[in-house]
Amino acid sequence: MAEHPETTLTQGTPPADTYPRKILEYLEGFLISKTVFTSCELGVFDVLHTAGRPLSAKDVSKAIGASLDGTERLLAACAGLQLLQTHCDDGQVFYSNSDEASIYLIRSSPSSLLQSIQYRSETIYTCWQYLTDAVREGRNQYEKAFGVSSKDLFEALYRCDEEMVKFMQLMNSIWNICGKDVVKAFDLSPFKVICDLGGCSGALAKQCTSVYPECTVTIFDLPRVVRMSREHFVSEADLRINFQQGDFFKDTLPEADLYVLARILHDWTDERCIELLNRVYGACKPGGAVLVVEALLYEDGSGPVTAQLYSLNMLVQTEGKERTAAQYAALMSAAGFTNIQHRLTGKIYDAVLGHKED
Structure with a gap:
C-alpha cells in the first residue's frame, strides 16, 4: 500500500510560521531548577530579606561572596522567573524578593522550602542524571549516584544522618504546605x-x-x-x-x-x-x-x-x-x-x- 501523499510531503517539515515553544521550554527546564537551586544555595533571597530594602547586584555579590558578573546574570534570571522584583533608580537596577520568594525561599520563614530545595538539588538531581539507566534497568540508581547498595531501600535513602535530616526536612516542608x-x-x-x-x-x-x-x-x-x-x-x-x-x-x-x-x-x-x-x-x-x-x-x-x-x-x-x-x-x-x-x-x-x- 502506498504511503499517504500528505504524510510523505510533510513528515519532518514544520508548517510555515510554527515555533516549538513547549519543546524548547521543556529542554530548558533543568536550567530553571538549577537557577533556583543555586540562588538558594548562595543565599540570595536571605540577603535581600535581611537587607529590608532593594539591593544592587554589586551589594548582593559582596554579601554572597560571588563575582559581580555572575551575580548580575543570576539576579536577572531570577527576575525573569518572577522570583525577584526589579526597581530602577537613576539608571541602576535594584532587586527585592517577590511575595512568593519571601514566603517560601527565606530560611527563617515558617513555610520555607529551603531544605526541600537542597534535597532536590543534592540528591534527586544527582539521581536523575541516571534516569536513562533507570528506565533501561527498571530499578533505582543509588549505587551509580552515590556508591551505596540499594538492596535495603531506606538504608540507601538514609545513608547518613545528614542525608536523613535533609529527607525529613523535605517531608516536613511538604506537609506544612499540603x-x-x-x-x-x-x-x-x-x-x-x-x-x-x-x-x-x-x-x-x-x-x-x-x-x-x-x-x-x-x-x-x-x-x-x-x-x-x-x-x-x-x-x-x-x-x-x-x-x-x-x-x-x-x-x-x-x-x-x-x-x-x-x-x-x-x-x-x-x-x-x-x-x-x-x-x-x-x-x-x-x-x-x-x-x-x-x-x-x-x-x-x-x-x-x-x-x-x-x-x-x-x-x-x-x-x-x-x-x-x-x-x-x-x-x-x-x-x-x-x-x-x-x-x-x-x-x-x-x-x-x-x-x-x-
Whole structure:
C-alpha cells in the first residue's frame, strides 16, 4: 500500500510560521531548577530579606561572596522567573524578593522550602542524571549516584544522618504546605487514636492534631528516624503526639482506629504494598480505617504531569511507582478493606480512605 501523499510531503517539515515553544521550554527546564537551586544555595533571597530594602547586584555579590558578573546574570534570571522584583533608580537596577520568594525561599520563614530545595538539588538531581539507566534497568540508581547498595531501600535513602535530616526536612516542608488539605479531605473526627506509619518528622501528625484536637497520634518509624524527629522536629510540648520505634514490615504495629500511610505505598511494589496493608488490617480496630495519601494519577494514565514525573522519580529512587485511585483501591481491597473512596484536594497530594468492617 502506498504511503499517504500528505504524510510523505510533510513528515519532518514544520508548517510555515510554527515555533516549538513547549519543546524548547521543556529542554530548558533543568536550567530553571538549577537557577533556583543555586540562588538558594548562595543565599540570595536571605540577603535581600535581611537587607529590608532593594539591593544592587554589586551589594548582593559582596554579601554572597560571588563575582559581580555572575551575580548580575543570576539576579536577572531570577527576575525573569518572577522570583525577584526589579526597581530602577537613576539608571541602576535594584532587586527585592517577590511575595512568593519571601514566603517560601527565606530560611527563617515558617513555610520555607529551603531544605526541600537542597534535597532536590543534592540528591534527586544527582539521581536523575541516571534516569536513562533507570528506565533501561527498571530499578533505582543509588549505587551509580552515590556508591551505596540499594538492596535495603531506606538504608540507601538514609545513608547518613545528614542525608536523613535533609529527607525529613523535605517531608516536613511538604506537609506544612499540603498536610491540612489531605487530613481534611475526609471527616476523620470519628477516629480518636491515629497511627502515622512512617510519620517521619511529625509534620502530618501536627496537622492531624490541629484539625482534630480530640485525637492522639502515634508516629511509628525506624529508630534512627524517631531519634532525629525528637531532636529536630517534635518538641515534648506536643503532648498528643508520641513515638514508637519499629519497622512496619517486621514489628508489631500499634493498635489504632486510623492508620495513615502518607507517601509510603508509592515506595513499594504491589506485593510489598499488600503485605503492609495486610499488617495494617490485622492491627486495625474493627470499625477503623486506613488513609492513603498519594499523588494520584488519572485513571487513563494521561496525567497529572506532576504525578507522572513523580512516578519516574520513584523509578530512579525507590522500588515503587505512582498509581491511580483504582489501583490503590485494589491493593486495599486485597488486604480486606471495604467502602474505599478517594478525594482529590486540587493540590499535589490526594487521599484514599478504606474501612475495616465493624
